[in-house]
Each structure stands twice: as structure tokens, then as C-alpha cells.
Amino acid sequence: MSKVGLIQMTSGPTPDVNLAFIEQQLQLMQADCQQRADWVVLPENAIVFGQKADYHQQAEPLNQGPLQARLAQLAQDYQVWLVVGSFPIRCSQGVKTTCLVFSPQGLLCADYDKLHMFDVDVADGHQRYRESETFVAGDRVVVAQTPLACIGLSICYDLRFPALFQQLRNQGAEVIVVPAAFTYVTGQAHWESLLRARAIETQCWIVAVGQVGTHPCGRQTWGHSMVIDPWGQVVGSLSETAGFITVTIDHQINQTIRASMPVMQHARFDITLNHSKDSN
Template identity: 80%
Template structure:
């Protein structure tokens, strides 16, 4: 078993302010024996939440730069795995929005570039979202094998694409992380329903950590971070304020549910497609 911490944030464009909040939350979490976590998940855009200019200004090459060094130091200081929900990573094609998984030694052990860009129209104050104007989409499915669990990684809008989650399960995921910045409108309508569906159909734990509230750029996000077990039960959640929770994850629940209902063995689509 392991204990995961979820830090729900109202991030803005200043990395220093966001990093200070993360450090304060980690300090509170790790100083209380009942909350002390083995790993912690931050939301999407945890370090920078703003405009295209903000993301591109603070983007760093993968694995180097002062912001990533600070994050590695936090993982090392508090002796935990730290999953940074998304971070602007500079590449040859532009900037990617990337989940970073850091070990308790501060080493980068996995990275995942968001596959699906949020290019949609929403009936809120922002109206038009075109993430592809800011970021380059990724092209890899990533499962990080750690001594805690096999962690499948997704980011926000990925949640609406169940084929990705099936791939994460087929590649050995026991837990799937969903760092997010769901809009208030789409979050209220679909957030919990989608998360519970992904947990049920993959028979994985789902750890979903959101941005929350009104951000300096004017965007409103839903929050309601939660952990869902492989049977689809919400076992811990936050509401609409910044803060943290910790939840114990028991891999035996995966094993029991998968043995009782072996849907991975029952699936017939591959054989049909090959026929």
C-alpha cells in the first residue's frame, strides 16, 4: 500500500508564487503522520498558469533549468515521488505541456507529453480554447514502473479518450493519474462521471488533481480533486478550495476486482479486427 497526496491549486503566471504554495502544502502534509505521503500529484499547469507568452517564457528543456531543479529539490527534501501535472517543456517544434515524475532522489524518471489538445468552445467567460496555439501535442503512451505502483500518466482533456486509458491498462498500469485544469462548466457537467468511468473500465485506481477557482488570467476551473478505486468508488475528494488531501491506495483491490471480473481476458475486439 502507498499513500498519495493531492495538492489542489489556484495557480497563476508567476512560478515563484506557485512553487511557494506547493512547498507550504508539502510541509504541512509531511509534518503530520496521518497525512505523510509516499507520492504527491500536482495539477495541470501547476507551475505556470497563464497566457501563451507565460508558458513560452518559462519553458525549459526537459530535465534542466532552474524551475525543474527546484521541483527536484522538493522531491528530495520531502522524500517522495512528485508528479508535476504539467510543465512547459521546450523542444525543437515549440513547447510541449509535459507531466514530470521525479523520484525521492530528485531524478526525472518519467515524462509524458499531453496527447490531446483542448481545442474546443465552452459556454463560459473565456469562450474559446485553442491549446494547440500554445503547445505541440505528444505522441507517446507512458506507464512509469515504480516501487509504489505502475503509474499510467494522462493530462486533463486526455480523460475524454478512453482508448488511451485502455492502452495504459494494457501496458500494466495499476494507477492512472489525471492532473487537470477542467473548466468550471465542463467540470460540473462531466468531471466525476468521466473519472469514474475510466476507473471502472480499466479496473485501475484513478488519481485526479485539478486546478480550482478564478485564476489571474480570468479563467475559472472546477477543482473537485478525487481518488477513485478500481470499482468506481470515490474514496477521497476535495471541493472548490485550494488545499490537499491524502488517500491510501491498496493494490490488492485491483487484484481482487480483476480476478472476479477478468474483462481484459474477455475483450474480443483485437481478435475481431484481426479476422
């Protein structure tokens, strides 16, 4: 078993403000022996949530720069595996939005660049979303190997592509994280349904952590962070306010469900993606 902490946020464009909130939540979480987590997941855009200029201004090369150093220090100070939902990473092609996994020793152990860009129109105040105008899409499927579990990495819009989740299961994932900034409109309509479907299909635990509320840039996000077991049951959730929750994950449930309903052995289709495996 392990205990996961979910920190739901209303992030803005200023990293210092967002980092202060994260540390406050970690202090509260780890000070209570009943709540103390082994690993903690932050939402998408946890450190920077704003416009294209904000992400590009704060972007750092992978595993370099003061913001990533502070995140590594938080993991070390609070002795947790810290999954940073997404962070702007500078690369030769531009800027990627990247999930970072830090060990309790403050080491970067895995990174995943978001594969699917949210280029859609939504019936809300923002209306037009074109993530590809800000970020370069990734090209790898990543399962992070940790002492707690094999953790499959995804980010937000990836949730709508079940082939990715099947590939994560094929590569050994027992838990899949879904850090997100789902819009209020799409979250209300689809968030829980999609999460429960991905849990049932992959027979994995799903740890989904969202942004919530009205952000300084005017965007509205859905929140409702939750943990779902491999049978598709919601075992812990937040609503529409910033804060945290901790949930115990029983990894034995995966094996029990997979043994009694061996869907992977029954599958008649070979799910493949043209992405390289990376299991740091």
C-alpha cells in the same frame, strides 16, 4: 499499500508564487504522520498558469533549468515521488506540456507529453480554448514504473479518450493519474462521471488532481480533486478550495477486482494506438 497526496491549486503565471504554495502544502502534509504521503500529484499547469506568452517564457528543455531543478529538490527534501501534472517543455518543434515524475532522490524518472489538445468552445467567460496554438501535441503513451505502482500518465482533456486509458491498462498501469485544469462548466457536467467511468473500464485506481477557482488570467476551473478505486467508488475528495488531501491506496484491490471480473481477457477488440511505449 501507499498513501498519495493531492495538492489542489489556483495557480497563476508566476512560478515563484506557485512553488511557494506547493512547498507550504508539502510541509503541512509531511509534518503530520497521519497525513504523510509516499507520492504527491500536482495539477495541470501547476507551475505556470496563464497565457501563451507565460508558458513560452518559462519553458525549459527537458530535465534542464532552474524550475525543474527546484521541483526535483522538493521531491528530495520531502522524500516523495512527485508527479508534476504538467510543465512547459521546450523542444525542437516548439513547446510541449509535459507531466514530469521525480523520485525521492530528485531524479526525473518519467515524462509524458499531453496527447490531446483542448481545442473547444465552452459556454463560459473564456469561451474559446485553442491549446494547439500554445503547445505541440505528444506522440507517446507512458507508464511510469515506480516501487509504489505502475502509474499511467495522462493530462486533463486526455480523460475524454478511453482508448488511451485502455492502452495504459494494457501496458501494466495499476494507477492512472489525471492532473487537470477542467473548466468550471465542463467540470460540473462531466468530471466525476468521466473519472469513474475510466476507473471502472480499466480496473485501475484513478488519482485526479485539478486546478480550482478563478485564476489571474480570468479562467475559472472546477477543482473537486478525487481518488477513485477500481470499482468506481470515490474514496477521497476535495471541493472548490485550494489545499490538499491524502488517501491510502490498497493495490491489492486491483488484483481482486481483476480476478473476479476479468474484462481484459473477455475483450473482443484489440485496442491499439500508433504511439510507442515508454516505461522509464
